[in-house]
Amino acid sequence: MRCPVCGSDGSRPLFEGSFYLLRLCLRCGSNFQVRTGTPSTSYEREYFTSGHRNAYGTTYMEDEANIRAIARRRLEIIERMIPAGGGILDIGSAMGLFCHEATRRGFRATGVEISEYARDFAGREFGVTSRATLDEVEGPFDAVTLWFVLEHMEEPRSWLRRCRSLVSDGGIICLAVPNAAGALARFNGSLYRRLRPQEHFFEPTPGALRLLLKASGFSMNRIEYFGLHPERVHLPDWTVIRTLQRKLRLGDTFEVYGTASL
Numbered sequence: 001m002r003c004p005v006c007g008s009d010g011s012r013p014l015f016e017g018s019f020y021l022l023r024l025c026l027r028c029g030s031n032f033q034v035r036t037g038t039p040s041t042s043y044e045r046e047y048f049t050s051g052h053r054n055a056y057g058t059t060y061m062e063d064e065a066n067i068r069a070i071a072r073r074r075l076e077i078i079e080r081m082i083p084a085g086g087g088i089l090d091i092g093s094a095m096g097l098f099c100h101e102a103t104r105r106g107f108r109a110t111g112v113e114i115s116e117y118a119r120d121f122a123g124r125e126f127g128v129t130s131r132a133t134l135d136e137v138e139g140p141f142d143a144v145t146l147w148f149v150l151e152h153m154e155e156p157r158s159w160l161r162r163c164r165s166l167v168s169d170g171g172i173i174c175l176a177v178p179n180a181a182g183a184l185a186r187f188n189g190s191l192y193r194r195l196r197p198q199e200h201f202f203e204p205t206p207g208a209l210r211l212l213l214k215a216s217g218f219s220m221n222r223i224e225y226f227g228l229h230p231e232r233v234h235l236p237d238w239t240v241i242r243t244l245q246r247k248l249r250l251g252d253t254f255e256v257y258g259t260a261s262l
Helices: 050-056 061-078 097-104 116-126 156-166 183-187 189-196 206-215 239-247
Strands: 011-016 021-027 031-035 087-091 108-112 141-147 166-176 218-226 254-258
Touching: 011 189, 021 206, 050 061, 061 097, 061 141, 061 254, 087 097, 097 108, 097 116, 141 156, 156 206, 166 206, 166 218, 183 189, 189 218, 206 218, 206 254
Parallel strands: 087 108, 087 141, 141 166
Antiparallel strands: 011 021, 021 031, 166 254, 218 254
């Protein structure tokens, strides 16, 4: 029962799910599953339609405008970190919206997506090239991105080392992950238990992810906090409270931008 983030074997139980025991790492504060069964999640059509609607209130493509706006914000950061026209590998590329936005900005973007449904849609609708596995792509790339992907991996260190092998020296890695030290996880455990997706093998703290990246050949350059939901911890949803939540690093999610070590 070692923590997949820091490797410690010291942990305590948090709660029991339908096919796993969730434990809290006593060293780094990340939480992780010890699985007693197999998740039933399928990443095909239902995941992006009814599954997405159940989780977020809309299907994936009904949320297209918002997803593209987030992609553009992220790409504004990325284009200050890599050469114009650089190559981007988007792991977990879904329906291809991030890759499509990257292409519009002049990057060379390739996706990796396990869902055949999503790969076909991305190619047909947006001309995005998506591969089924990392074994089908060849680097080096100027940037590798994983937007809410890493937490699905049982062995994140192996995945990050594979990413490092695909990034040129001085290239970058960009991630978004849930925050195990966010307001929801810290101050409303009962709601956190209900909302935490069962397919997330682990959820890290920012400090733990920094150490994991360092061990995998990356340095963390920039971190930003999102998922600001004061109402989840019984506070009014006011701008001033959201601002304070961000300053206190209590967002329920965070984004990291790091550089491949030379």
